[in-house]
Amino acid sequence: DGGITQSPKYLFRKEGQNVTLSCEQNLNHDAMYWYRQDPGQGLRLIYYSQIVNDFQKGDIAEGYSVSREKKESFPLTVTSAQKNPTAFYLCASSITRTGANYGYTFGSGTRLTVV
Amino acid sequence: AQKVTQAQTEISVVEKEDVTLDCVYETRDTTYYLFWYKQPPSGELVFLIRRNSFDEQNEISGRYSWNFQKSTSSFNFTITASQVVDSAVYFCALRPSGTYKYIFGTGTRLKVLA
Numbered sequence: 001d002g003g004i005t006q007s008p009k010y011l012f013r014k015e016g017q018n019v020t021l022s023c024e025q026n027l028n029h030d031a032m033y034w035y036r037q038d039p040g041q042g043l044r045l046i047y048y049s050q051i052v053n054d055f056q057k058g059d060i061a062e063g064y065s066v067s068r069e070k071k072e073s074f075p076l077t078v079t080s081a082q083k084n085p086t087a088f089y090l091c092a093s094s095i096t097r098t099g100a101n102y103g104y105t106f107g108s109g110t111r112l113t114v115v
Numbered sequence: 116a117q118k119v120t121q122a123q124t125e126i127s128v129v130e131k132e133d134v135t136l137d138c139v140y141e142t143r144d145t146t147y148y149l150f151w152y153k154q155p156p157s158g159e160l161v162f163l164i165r166r167n168s169f170d171e172q173n174e175i176s177g178r179y180s181w182n183f184q185k186s187t188s189s190f191n192f193t194i195t196a197s198q199v200v201d202s203a204v205y206f207c208a209l210r211p212s213g214t215y216k217y218i219f220g221t222g223t224r225l226k227v228l229a
Binding site: 033040041042043044045048050056058059088090092102103104105106107108109111 | 119124150152157158159160161162165206215216217218219220221222
């Protein structure tokens, strides 16, 4: 079955460390997105990518970086510059950017905790 | 400004009761898309419905129904005869045409008690 796989499900980071969250999709979707979810808040866009080797900043990109070397993969790195990284991170995809008019497919998320 | 407001933070109902989740949106665009997603405890958001701004027909899907009213900028979601499995956080989202992102509401946590 096609879908989005996020790993790990839970991740613990020490202060000052960089960590990378994995997102893989086998839906043949061109566009991929990273959202951050905090308690009591809606989802906020971190980065998005319309095609391979291209990505744009979303609303809260500071302290994060991404790459899109393969269509299937869109990893997110949370750097030490991100001052408050504890959150639930969701990866999503759509057929194309305009295909997002028809809805996203979401992964099951990674819960990141700073210890 | 573009915004989605879900004023109900948490709702608790007893099984078999009907419940309506409210969603009010703001946009100046004439073309836009509205969505509802369900987030069960497992975490992933599950697509429920999409509406474009030109389609004000209400929709019913089993126990779920949606009431889209442009005059009041609302897109409310009703669950009839709620079940425990309906317990989740429900998000309403707006996607203005030509933009790359969704604007999500803050979500409504629904608890259905047996």
